[in-house]
Amino acid sequence: MTTPIRTELSVADIVPFGQPLPGRDSRYGFYALTLEKPEWKSWQPGQFIMLRPSEGRGRMLARPFPICRVTSQSLVLFFEVSDPGTEELSRLKSGDGVIVWGPLGNGFVMDSERPALLLAYGSGIAPFAGYADMHPAPERLSMVFGHRAPNSCYPTDAMASRMYMEDVLDRTEKEREMFRRSMLSKLEECGEAGGVCLACGPMWFMSWVWENAGRLGVPAQLALSSRISCGIGACLGCSTLTSSHWPDEACAGLPVQTCTSGPVFWASEIDLSEYAAERSS
Amino acid sequence: MDMRIELVPGLVLKNPVLSAAGTFGTGREFQPYGDLASLGAVVMHGVSLRPSGGAPQPRIVETESGILSAVGTPNLGVRHFVERELPGLPWSDVPFIPSLWATNVDDFSELSSILSKEEAVAAMEVNLDCPNDHRDGRKFCLNPVTAARAVNAVKREASGKPVIAKISPQAIDIAEVARAVEAAGADIIACSGSVPGAAVDLADRRFSLGSIEGRLSGPAVKPVALWCIRQFAGIVHIPIIGMGGVRSASDVLEFMLVGAAAVAVGSANFSDPGLIFRNVEEPPALCAELGIDDLSSFRGGLVG
Ligand SMILES: Cc1cc2nc3c(=O)[nH]c(=O)nc-3n(C[C@H](O)[C@H](O)[C@H](O)COP(=O)(O)O)c2cc1C
Ligand code: FES
Numbered sequence: 001m002t003t004p005i006r007t008e009l010s011v012a013d014i015v016p017f018g019q020p021l022p023g024r025d026s027r028y029g030f031y032a033l034t035l036e037k038p039e040w041k042s043w044q045p046g047q048f049i050m051l052r053p054s055e056g057r058g059r060m061l062a063r064p065f066p067i068c069r070v071t072s073q074s075l076v077l078f079f080e081v082s083d084p085g086t087e088e089l090s091r092l093k094s095g096d097g098v099i100v101w102g103p104l105g106n107g108f109v110m111d112s113e114r115p116a117l118l119l120a121y122g123s124g125i126a127p128f129a130g131y132a133d134m135h136p137a138p139e140r141l142s143m144v145f146g147h148r149a150p151n152s153c154y155p156t157d158a159m160a161s162r163m164y165m166e167d168v169l170d171r172t173e174k175e176r177e178m179f180r181r182s183m184l185s186k187l188e189e190c191g192e193a194g195g196v197c198l199a200c201g202p203m204w205f206m207s208w209v210w211e212n213a214g215r216l217g218v219p220a221q222l223a224l225s226s227r228i229s230c231g232i233g234a235c236l237g238c239s240t241l242t243s244s245h246w247p248d249e250a251c252a253g254l255p256v257q258t259c260t261s262g263p264v265f266w267a268s269e270i271d272l273s274e275y276a277a278e279r280s281s
Numbered sequence: 282m283d284m285r286i287e288l289v290p291g292l293v294l295k296n297p298v299l300s301a302a303g304t305f306g307t308g309r310e311f312q313p314y315g316d317l318a319s320l321g322a323v324v325m326h327g328v329s330l331r332p333s334g335g336a337p338q339p340r341i342v343e344t345e346s347g348i349l350s351a352v353g354t355p356n357l358g359v360r361h362f363v364e365r366e367l368p369g370l371p372w373s374d375v376p377f378i379p380s381l382w383a384t385n386v387d388d389f390s391e392l393s394s395i396l397s398k399e400e401a402v403a404a405m406e407v408n409l410d411c412p413n414d415h416r417d418g419r420k421f422c423l424n425p426v427t428a429a430r431a432v433n434a435v436k437r438e439a440s441g442k443p444v445i446a447k448i449s450p451q452a453i454d455i456a457e458v459a460r461a462v463e464a465a466g467a468d469i470i471a472c473s474g475s476v477p478g479a480a481v482d483l484a485d486r487r488f489s490l491g492s493i494e495g496r497l498s499g500p501a502v503k504p505v506a507l508w509c510i511r512q513f514a515g516i517v518h519i520p521i522i523g524m525g526g527v528r529s530a531s532d533v534l535e536f537m538l539v540g541a542a543a544v545a546v547g548s549a550n551f552s553d554p555g556l557i558f559r560n561v562e563e564p565p566a567l568c569a570e571l572g573i574d575d576l577s578s579f580r581g582g583l584v585g
Contacts (some may be wrong), residue, residue, distance in 0.1 A: 006555045060499055060552045061343045085343070101314070101554055229341045229348075232553040234306040236326065236352040237341035247550065250361055255334050259334050260310075 002042050004232075006101040007085040008054055010034045011092050012074055018153030022202060030123065030153045031090050032068070033077045037101060043067055044107025045131035046198075046223050050231040051077070053088065054097035063089065064228040064259070066127040066200065067103060068155070075100075076278040078155050080123040104231050108198045108221055112176040113137040117218075118163075119183055119188040121170075121201030125154050128200065140195075144186050146170045146205070173186040178186055179219045182214060191218040199223065207275035210267045220267040224258050233260035239270045282565045284576065286321070288520050289468045292376060292404055294321030294543055298533060298561045298575070301381035301524045301547030302406055302447065302471075303327055303352070305557075307366050311550070315558030318374035324406055324471075327354035327382040328362045330392055332476065333472045337491030344480050347499025347526070351492035354382045359395050367401040376403030382567055384414045386434040389447075393438035404443035407435050407467075409494075410451075410474045422449040422474070425461035436466035445522065449474035450509045459513035460541045470513070471522040472543070473506040498527040498548040505541050514540030514581060528556065530563035534571070542583040549584055 012035060016028035041042035044069065052062035063085050065077045081090050092098065108131060110116075118128050118141060125145055132138055141163040146153060148170055159165060166186070168179040190197055197220040199209040206222050213220035229237040240262060246252040246269050253271075284296035289423045305311060308323035317323060323478040334357025340443035342349050356362065364380065370377055379396055383389040389407065396402050410432060416424075421431045446462035448455060450473050459470055468531045475496035480489040506525025514521060523541030527533060528549045536544045544555045 003313050006553070028321075060348055060548065099553055099555075152376060227340070228340060230342075230554070232554055233310045234304060234554075235341060235350070235548075235551045236303070236335065236355050237339075237350065237354065239335060239338065239340075250357060250365070254332065254357070255355060 002040060002103055003038060004102050004104050005038065005040065006099065007095055009075070009100050011094050011096045011098060012036055013093050013094050014090070017155065018150055025267075027090070028081070029149060030078070030080050031056045032155060033079065033089070034090065035061040035075045035077070035098065037070065037072070037074050038102075040070075040103055042048050043070060043103040045110070045134060046107035046125050046221075047103040047105050048225065048228075048231070048263055049077070049100050049102030049104060050076075051089070053092065053133050054099050061085065061229050062099070062231070063233055064225050064262075066225065067130055068126040069130040069133055076129075078123060078126040086123050091131065097196065101231065105259060106263055106267045108223070109196060110135060111196070112140070113252050115140045115190060115193045115195035117186050117197045119193055119197060119199040119201070120144075121146045121205040122148065123154070123197075124201030124205070124223075125156065125159070126200070129155055129159055130196075131198070132162045142166075144168065144179070144182050146201075155259055160207060166225065180208070183209075187212060187216055187218050196221065203275050204279045207279055210270070210272040210275045213267050221264050222267055222270070223262070223264045225263050226258070228259050228263075231259045233273070241274070243269055244270045282566065282568055282574065282576070288542060292443050295319070296321050296564070297537065297543040297562055298557065298564070299473065299522065299543055299545050300324050300326045300550065300557060301545035302408060303354075304550045308370060308377065311554055311557070314554040318559050319558060320375055321561075322376040322378055322403065323526070324378045324380060324545060327380045327408060328355065328356055328359050328392065328396070329382045330359055330388045332361070338491060338574040339491055342480050342489040342495075344497070345495050346501035347495050349478050349480050349490060349495040350475075350548075351490050351495040353492065359392055362412070363395060363399055368397055370401055372401040372403065377401055378404045378406050379446070380406045380408050381435060382411055383431075386430050388436040389431050389571070389575060390438050393435040397438060397440040397442050401429055402442060403441060404469075405435060406445040406446060406447055406471060407432050408447050409475075409555055410449050420449070420451060422458060423452055425452075425454075425457045425569055427460040428452075428458050429465035432462045432467050433465040443468040445469040445471050447471040448472055450476055450505050455509050456513040459517050463517045463519050467519060469520050469522060470517060471524065473502070473509045473525050474523050475525075476502050476505055478500070498526070500528065501528050503532065507535065510536070510539050510541060527560070530560060530567045533560055534565055534567060534579075536575075537576065537580050538583055542580065
């Protein structure tokens with residue numbers, strides 16, 4: 001694994017996606033944030049960074065973001081405005097300074113021989129941009145992408161040109177049913193082809209993938225990011241319950257830190273049944 | 282300028298900046314961001330006798346005035362700590378100090394007897410913010426008698442290793458608690474732990490933390506901590522480690538001026554993993570700017 005570094009970077013660009021929010025004078029719900037490129041030796045899609053503005057005392061905690069893509073010049077992140085911290089970040093301007101530490105945690109498996117089904121929901125699509133860029137055999141990739149906001153809110157263009165992509169709106173019960181059906185049929189196909197499923201999105205979605213990939217016996221990796229506050233294993237604020245298949249026996253059946261043991265986990269090694277039960281209740 | 286300080290015989294810190302319990306992991310987590318050996322000491326995460334899964338989620342929320350947390354000391358127990366976490370730490374370069382978490386004096390005593398045998402352990406900090414099973418879960422730190430019993434239980438099994446009593450502003454009379462832990466054998470007092478608090482999630486109509494009650498830390502508690510230290514700084518004769526909302530070199534010097542021998546950085550470690558290392562580098566320049574040329578005469582030297 002690459003050793004993470006802490007750096008102060010400047011914002012190259014911040015671009016809103018989609019339409020302005022109604023009644024919120026030119027505020028948007030989604031942004032791509034481009035930073036100057038950090039001096040990382042390497043990185044893997046699925047890994048994340050912690051980011052906070054350099055200026056001012058402001059809010060205390062940084063925010064975790066999956067690495068969306070790294071180009072020859074820059075590090076690109078994609079985020080949804082979901083709380084006062086991300087709202088503050090959406091007000092960054094080019095030239096502003098930010099503090100970034102990363103790359104953190106582990107990434108998704110990447111195998112040129114094995115088909116991979118990417119399941120994403122909402123801004124959980126972010127790590128798959130870099131995944132599609134870096135994959136040696138993108139023809140083996142396919143994606144089902146569910147979202148509530150209009151398609152123009154998400155950075156799908158480059159991905160859609162590199163792989164098969166099913167784009168499903170999820171606003172009504174009926175649409176959600178269709179989304180689930182699409183994912184199920186793709187999961188079944190993936191299992192039959194000896195593929196692997198990679199997923200990223202909110203917790204209800206991850207627990208759905210966990211439950212169904214498990215039931216169908218499809219190997220799956222899930223990128224979890226909930227409750228990450230420090231990103232480095234120090235605050236003990238994040239936790240994911242392991243299953244009896246966890247490789248280190250001493251922790252099997254106990255919570256481990258999401259940020260350092262993940263954020264990407266093999267579905268069979270963790271236990272999301274509590275979230276699955278919450279989802280169906 | 283010489284920043285070294287001998288807190289008690291045998292426990293020499295290269296400089297007065299250390300980490301606060303539960304905010305710095307084992308120390309290893311911060312190795313990519315700075316040189317651990319540059320720190321005064323590493324006070325580590327909480328360790329209990331038996332494994333503990335920790336508190337229900339959410340465990341940490343950010344409020345307008347700081348971080349509210351109830352993590353519940355998740356850890357794999359003291360055996361795992363000794364066998365898997367201590368080995369490989371650079372303990373000959375910097376003192377490592379575990380934070381002991383127990384809910385009765387017998388467990389405190391057993392933890393102490395296990396940890397005191399470890400070469401890698403330079404001292405032990407007693408977390409007096411733990412609920413006491415024998416007093417309906419009321420905290421050890423609330424009462425001078427229970428605080429003293431817990432400290433004494435650790436001290437008796439410490440095999441000469443220094444014992445730090447971590448006291449809290451929750452006590453009705455913190456000076457009395459400070460006096461009691463000193464009499465019970467504490468070699469050092471750490472103050473202050475965080476302040477109890479709660480936060481509400483308006484949209485969900487729930488308390489924000491899974492445990493409802495949490496501990497507030499961050500800049501909002503600095504004035505509370507400074508006030509606490511003032512209550513007993515001239516009364517006890519053992520050194521004080523000050524903490525609460527420390528973020529900068531000037532915070533470090535403020536705590537020292539009120540009487541702290543050393544100063545710990547807590548939840549600010551979550552905001553920036555490089556911050557503690559800057560707090561080690563910056564005080565000498567600030568001292569020069571303020572015309573402080575000797576820390577020992579500056580310490581506790583408030584003029585009004
Ligand atoms: C997430 C978290 C975990 C903590 N765990 C412990 C602990 O295990 N033992 C302890 O004595 N104090 C613990 N503390 C309290 C800190 O050591 C410190 O006393 C307090 O946070 C005030 O300092 P600060 O404002 O700089 O954070 C914890 C604080 C936080 C925020
Ligand atoms: S986010 Fe702090 S331990 Fe994982």
